[in-house]
Amino acid sequence: MIPGSDQRRRRSRRNPESISLRQREMLEFIERYSQAHQYAPSIRDIRDALGISSTSLVAYHLDVLEARGLLRRGERTSRGLSVVTTTPAIHAPQVRWLGTLTAGTPLPDPEDTSHSDTTVSVPGDLFPxxxxxxxxxxxVRGNSMIDALVADGDTVLVRYQQTADRGDIIVARLRHENAYTLKRYEPEAGGAVRLQPANTTMEPIITTAENLDIQGVMVGVLRRTG
Amino acid sequence: MIPGSDQRRRRSRRNPESISLRQREMLEFIERYSQAHQYAPSIRDIRDALGISSTSLVAYHLDVLEARGLLRRGERTSRGLSVVTTTPAIHAPQVRWLGTLTAGTPLPDPEDTSHSDTTVSVPGDLFPxxxxxxxxxxxVRGNSMIDALVADGDTVLVRYQQTADRGDIIVARLRHENAYTLKRYEPEAGGAVRLQPANTTMEPIITTAENLDIQGVMVGVLRRTG
DNA sequence: TTTGACAACGAACAGATGTTCCGATTATAC
DNA sequence: GTATAATCGGAACATCTGTTCGTTGTCAAA
Incomplete structure (x- = not known):
């Protein structure tokens, strides 16, 4: 496109809020392209679509759009563009719901597809x-985990893993007792493990590492009351 | 050792429609990442998130997911992934965050505009x-409300109101003691009120309706651990 | 006319990212 | 067991793709 060859491109550029026609077209192209492909265009895609002959010019305009708050960019991220919408819909992350957690039954298997479609919304600001x-x-069913401050009916979020760090609240099976429990993990010298209730007024359980089968770490609790 | 007691994830893979747990987790990661960033993860992002040690393995699983029709990929396109599933982006309700709740200080006033723009996402399916x-x-600050199964750092959701129904967990001021407490509300005959800890192993408090200044009802708890 | 902000161009560079190939390992079927 | 398919690992490779830098062109205001 020959600059100035047509006279449609005229506006006051003194207003730091406003954008040029080219920038507006760029924004619209990004929006359309993203809609169509489900991923954003690259700088070279934009260059070709708008008939620009250098990538640096595209980058320049993208900088302007970002400075105006109309666009977000991931640094050095391929196709890391997203158009900022006026109503930033806050989406709730979803995690799969696997079933119930009780003292007497094994943890549900993530492989099990019986409730494969059931999900639970979690607060995105607390759980990114x-x-x-x-x-x-x-x-949770039953009050067996009351000493971990988890009551009947609570929804607990558990990261399935076989290891834990000191201080984590773990979901573990006590092999000998064949019971599942929710306690703070405090390994001690000599292979002993102290399982400390979150409620510090209650007594800890001492067991051995061999008797402890760590199945997961609790990362959160969601409770509805009333 | 008892077979199956130490569950290692296994499933039948003869079904050409089904996917492995790895693949499902990959799909869920892509979905969450895309939601959070507004652009898809790179193969190396996926590798790191799932603890995989080679990019080729990620590519292999992506091929499977694409063959199953669960994912679309742009050829040789950076971050050119899009999840096909029709997960309808669930909106997260927001509630205003007013400050802290302790035994010794009054409830924050909703009229106070000092944190007027701070909000907290809540799970929409639990809290419509x-x-x-x-x-x-x-x-919550401090462990004074531990008997209501609420710990230091928990986010509690409170409906501000001056009345309560039997069984509600109320936020109330004890006028004479000038303390704030979180207890189950159990009015009894003759103007007495029993304040029952949610943790039933603990003793109730008996007081009078006159001494009780109901400020709100707890409707939920959000806790992050680990 | 001069000046400065805005816009445009081209080339090269560096980093990000998908792809491919080959071998090793593990689970499942027979 | 043995065979087969599924999964995993490492490394090199080829491109995408964003970034940088110097230079040039346009236009409105002083």
Missing amino acids: AERLQSVYALT | AERLQSVYALT
Whole structure:
């Protein structure tokens, strides 16, 4: 496109809020392209679509759009563009619900497809997406885990894993007792493990590492009352 | 050792429609990542998130997911992934966050505008929007409310109101003691009120209706651990 | 005319990212 | 067991793709 060859491109650029026609077209193209492909265009895609002959010019305009708050960009991220919408719909991350958690029955198997479609919304600001890997939701039945401050009916979020760090609240099977429990994991010297209730007024349980089969780590609790 | 007591994830793979747990987790990660960033993860992002040690393995699983029709991929396109599933992006209700809740200080005033723009996401399926009228979020400080199964750091959702029904867990001020407490409301004959801890192993408090200044009803608890 | 902001161009660079190939390992079927 | 398919690992490779830098062109205001 020969600059100035047509006279349609005229406006006051003194207003720091406004954008040029080219920038508006760029924004609209990004929106359309994203809609059509489900991923954003690359800088070169934009260059070709708008008949621009250098990537740097596209980058320049993208900078302007970002400075105006109309666009978000991931740094050095391929196709990391997203158009900022006026109503930023806050989406709730979902985790799969696997069933119930009780003292007497094994943890539901994530492989089990019987409730494969059931999901639970979790608060995204408390549980950002990157912390939800391998996390599943379970509904607690019974008050056996009351000393972990978890009551009957609570939804607990558990990351399925076989290891734990000191201080984690773990979901574990006591092999000998064949019981499932929810306690704070406090390994001690000599292979002993102290299982400390979250409610510090209650007594800890001492067992051995061999008797402890760690199945997961609790990452959150959701409770509705009243 | 008892077979199956130490569950290692196994399933039948003869069904060409089904996917493995790995693949399902990959799909869920892509979905969450895309939701959070507004663009898809790279193969290396996926590798790191799932604890896989090679990009080729990620590509292999992506091929499977694409063959199952669960994923679309742009060829040789950076972050060119899009999940096909019709997960209808669930909106997260927001409640205003007013401050902290402790035994010794009054409830924050909703009129106070000091944190007027701070909000907390709540799970919409547990707390539908119509139940969130006059509900505000408070962060608990201290373990004074441990007998209501609420710990330091928990986010509690409280509906501000001056009345309560039997069985509600209320936020109330004890006038004479000038303390704030979180207990189950159990009015009894003759103007007495029994305040029952949610943890039934603990002793109730008996007081009078005159001494009780109901400020709100707890409708939920959100807790992050680990 | 001069000046400065805005816009445009081209080339090269560096980093991000998908792809491919080959071998090793593990689970499931027979 | 043995065979087969599924899964995993490492490394190199080829491209995408964003970034940077210097230069040039346009236009409105002083």
